[in-house]
Amino acid sequence: MDLIIVESPTKARTLSRFLGSGYVVEATTGHIKDLPKNKLSIDVEHDFKPDYRVVEKRSETIRKIQTASKKAKSLRSKDQKDTKILREKTDKNLAVSQYRNIVVSRIVFHEITKNAVEEAIKNPRDVDKNLVHAQTARRVLDRLVGYKLSPLLWKKVRRGLSAGRVQTVCVRLIVEKEREIEAFKSKEYWEIFVNLQTSKTPNEQKNTFEVQLIKINDKKAEIQNKENADKVVSDLKASEYTVLDVVKREVNKSPYPPFTTSTMSQAAARIFGWSSKKTMSVAQALYEEGLITYHRTDSMNISLEAIRKTRDFIKKQYGGEYLPEKPKFYKTSSKVAQEAHEAIRPTSVNSKYELQNSRYEREGEMLYKLIWKRFVACQMTASVYDETTIDVVTEFKKERTEEIKNKYLLRVSGQIMKFDGWKILYVKVDYDKVAVDSSLRHPERSKGSFDADPAQLPDVSKDETLKLLKVIPLQKFTQPPARYTEASLIKVLEKLGIGRPSTYAPTINTIQIRNYVEKNEGKFSPTSVGIAVNDFLIGNFPDVFGKMSRM
Secondary structure: OEEEEEOOHHHHHHHHHHOOOOEEEEEOOOOOEEOOOOOOOEEOOOOOEEOOEEOHHHHHHHHHHHHHHOOOOEEEEOOHHHHHHHHHHHHHHOOOHHHHOOEEEEOOOOEOOHHHHHHHHHOOEOOOHHHHHHHHHHHHHHHHHHHHHHHHHHHHOOOOOOOOOOHHHHHHHHHHHHHHHHHOOOOEEEEEEEEEEOOOOOOHHHOEEEEEEEEEOOEEOOEOOHHHHHHHHHHHHOEEEEEEEEEEEEEEEOOOOOEOHHHHHHHHHHHHOOOHHHHHHHHHHHHHOOOEEOOOOOOOOOOHHHHHHHHHHHHHHHOHHHOOOOOOOOOOOOOOOOOOOOOEOEOOOOOOOOOOOOOOHHHHHHHHHHHHHHHHHOOOOOEEEEEEEEEEEEEEOHHHOOOOOOOEEEEEEEEEEEEOHHHHHOOOOOOOOEEEOHHHOOOOOOOOHHHHOOOOOOOOOOOOEEEEEEEEEEEEEOOOOOOOOHHHHHHHHHHHOOOOOOOHHHHHHHHHHOOOEEEEOOEEEEOHHHHHHHHHHHHHOHHHHOOOOOO
């Protein structure tokens, strides 16, 4: 009999369904050893050696594992740190010759499927000491920062506060963003749009379009007050309009890469409004039921077998035109990514979603579909658009030539989808619809036939004369930097190399529980306590918290 140790009871039950009577699967339900909470437990004088002790509430778990190990010829663990601890525990507590020969190894699988688990069992590994040391180093740093600085915060700021290696940097980001907002001074600027008409198109609903002023005398149009805006409007009203150029080109839009922990959390926050904590809880349920691969990952790697099966699925379900000639491979741009796991993907693209007896049944289906679409799409062909850009220039009416000396360039761009590609998974395609560049849209559009279908661009030719319908000046003001949402905060944490995929959700949750930050309408702002803690720590410990770097 072989004994397999995993962390989660749900994962243990799922593995038991795959494996026969020759295996016993036990769950630790967490680390069986940790640093005691009532003291530092770090021997600073002797190479910062941690004093790990058995977690009291895991004593019964250890006894169950010991009992099972008496009948086992080998012990295999999914967790790197606990494999080492279990080896030590087995040697010490089962110090009988018949148990000394037990083989302790680590098995690695990134998805809870029968094939993946059986393959991992066939290829056991020894404990990677480098990974163990890396985890120990992070744990020691966390304890040193927390236990040395937290009591100081109690004394200098308020009791019950805490400092953390990652959470303090997270609070700092939010505090600094708030100070940027407070220091921001809004500036006035104007955007000017012109409604034009071509006589070339017989359909009245398609013979008008809108262009935006982009250049004045070959320089970027920067209009900073009403006086200047009025002058430009006057010039434009007294001008004639000619098509300078019509540029048409084909544009390919590639699919997004498969999810990592960071991008999955960002997408769930943006689309569902979920907190990172909720996203990770739902993903955990999906993973433990064997529906998705491991969800704490910074990797975009995909197994060759998964790619092969997905390509077969795409060809069968959607046709050869949706399948690229070669498989698509993705690489993370993060310089600190460890890439120990695959990207987050469904364990089988053919599997029907089924999360039974879970409190996340509805949310699980939502997240599963999000992951499924993102992954299948990443192996599909690009969507293809015909893009048209129309440049229009002003020509002055003869009677106003002496008064008008400025040259104005106006532009509009639009796209027509000619092939949906990967977007077939997301939208129903209307091939006649033109998507006008959203940066050129504004709420105060003119009324009438132009608004019947504002996304349409007429067919115009170079040197064609156009009729002026209306000049629309819009007063605007620059906006302060946006406060962080969970999605944008996770994105910047990942970019700076702060924390790990497994720490994003608990860190964001902790700084809210500690009342360092608060969330209003989905955006974070620091509390007075958070500002006080941030200023105290950065002011007094610049070597620890003064630089925003990888932590």
